[in-house]
Amino acid sequence: GAGVSQSPSNKVTEKGKDVELRCDPISGHTALYWYRQRLGQGLEFLIYFQGNSAPDKSGLPSDRFSAERTGESVSTLTIQRTQQEDSAVYLCASSLAGRADTQYFGPGTRLTVL
Amino acid sequence: QKEVEQDPGPLSVPEGAIVSLNCTYSNSAFQYFMWYRQYSRKGPELLMYTYSSGNKEDGRFTAQVDKSSKYISLFIRDSQPSDSATYLCAMKREAGTALIFGKGTTLSVSS
Numbered sequence: 001g002a003g004v005s006q007s008p009s010n011k012v013t014e015k016g017k018d019v020e021l022r023c024d025p026i027s028g029h030t031a032l033y034w035y036r037q038r039l040g041q042g043l044e045f046l047i048y049f050q051g052n053s054a055p056d057k058s059g060l061p062s063d064r065f066s067a068e069r070t071g072e073s074v075s076t077l078t079i080q081r082t083q084q085e086d087s088a089v090y091l092c093a094s095s096l097a098g099r100a101d102t103q104y105f106g107p108g109t110r111l112t113v114l
Numbered sequence: 115q116k117e118v119e120q121d122p123g124p125l126s127v128p129e130g131a132i133v134s135l136n137c138t139y140s141n142s143a144f145q146y147f148m149w150y151r152q153y154s155r156k157g158p159e160l161l162m163y164t165y166s167s168g169n170k171e172d173g174r175f176t177a178q179v180d181k182s183s184k185y186i187s188l189f190i191r192d193s194q195p196s197d198s199a200t201y202l203c204a205m206k207r208e209a210g211t212a213l214i215f216g217k218g219t220t221l222s223v224s225s
Contacts, residue, residue, distance in 0.1 A: 004157070033211070040122070042202065042215035043158070056211060091157055100211040101146040101165070105157035 002026070004106035006092050012112045013082055021077045021109045025094030030072045033093040033103060036061075043091060049075060050097060082113045117141050120203055120216025129225045133190040137203035137216045140184065144214070146206040147179050149188045151199045152218065158202055162188065193223045 005024040013019050025032050034046040045059040049069040060066070064082075069075040079086055089110050093103040120137045127133055135149075145166055150158035162177040164170050164186075170177045176189040186205075190197055200220045204213040 031211070033213075035213075035215075040217065042118070042120070042217045043204075043213070045212035045214070048211045050211075059212060093157075100213070101148065101163060101206055102160065103213060104160070105150075107155075107157045110155075 004092055004094050004104055006090075006106040006109050008109060009107065010110045010112075012114065014114050015084060016081055018078065018080045019082055019111065021079075021090050021111070023075045023077070023092030023094075023106060025073070025075070025092070026104055028096070029094035029104070030097045031095045031100065031103075032069060032075050033095075033100075034067055034075070034077050035091045035093065037089040037091055037108070039088070046077070046090075048100075079111075082111075084113050087111055087113045117214050118203065118205060118216045120219055122217050122219060124220040124222060126222045126224065127193055129193060129195060129223055131193050131223070133193050133197070133221060133223075135188040135190075135201050135203075135219050135221070137186050138184055139186070139205055139214075141205075141207070141214075142181075142184065143207045144205040145208045147177070147186050148204040148206075148213065149175075149177055150202040150204060150215075152202060153199045161201075190221075193221075195223050195225045198222050 032049045035043040048056040089108040091108045149162040152158045178187040200218040202218040203216040
C-alpha cells in the first residue's frame with residue numbers, strides 16, 4: 001500500500017514569491033497534519049484536518065500560511081510572500097480518525113527561499 | 115523552557131553497543147510518548163509508542179516512560195550501522211492532536 005506522498009520533493013523560490021506544497025495521505029486516513037522542520041530543530045505543528053470538521057490552525061506562524069483540504073483527500077499548504085525564514089522541510093502526516101498517536105509521515109518538501 | 119528537551123548529540127558508538135537515548139519534558143499533561151527514527155532526507159518513521167508510564171519492548175528496542183520524573187528513554191541493543199539516523203521523541207496530551215517533538219539525537223553506529 002502507498003504511504004503518504006508529497007510534492008514537490010524540493011522547491012527553490014525567490015523571496016516574495018508564493019509557493020504551494022501538496023500532500024496525498026494514506027487512503028482511508030481521515031486525519032491529516034502539517035509540520036515544519038527547520039534545520040537543527042524538532043518538528044513544529046502547523047495545522048490539522050479531520051474529515052469535514054473545521055481545521056485546527058493553531059500552529060500556523062503567520063497569516064502568510066494557509067492550507068486547504070478537499071474532503072478526505074489531498075491537502076495543499078500555501079505560503080504567500082515567502083521569506084528566508086520560511087526555508088525548512090515541510091512534512092505532512094496522516095492517521096486514522098482519533099489516532100493522532102500513530103501518525104505516518106511523508107518524505108517532506110524541502111523549501112529553500114533565496 | 116521548551117516543553118520537550120532532547121540532547122542533539124551527535125552520539126557515536128561501535129557496532130554491538132547498547133545505546134540510550136533520552137528526553138525530558140515539562141508538561142505533566144502528556145500521556146502518549148513516541149519515538150521516531152528519521153534517516154537523512156526522509157520523513158520520520160514511528161518506532162515505538164507508549165501510553166502513560168511503563169516499558170515496552172520490540173525486538174532490539176525498549177522504550178521506557180517515567181512520568182514521575184518526566185523522563186523517557188529509548189534503548190537500542192546490539193546496535194547496527196543501519197541504526198545510524200536521527201531519533202526524535204514526541205509526546206501528546208490525552209485529547210490533543212499535535213505531536214510535540216524534541217530536536218532529535220543524531221546517532222552514528224560504526225562497523
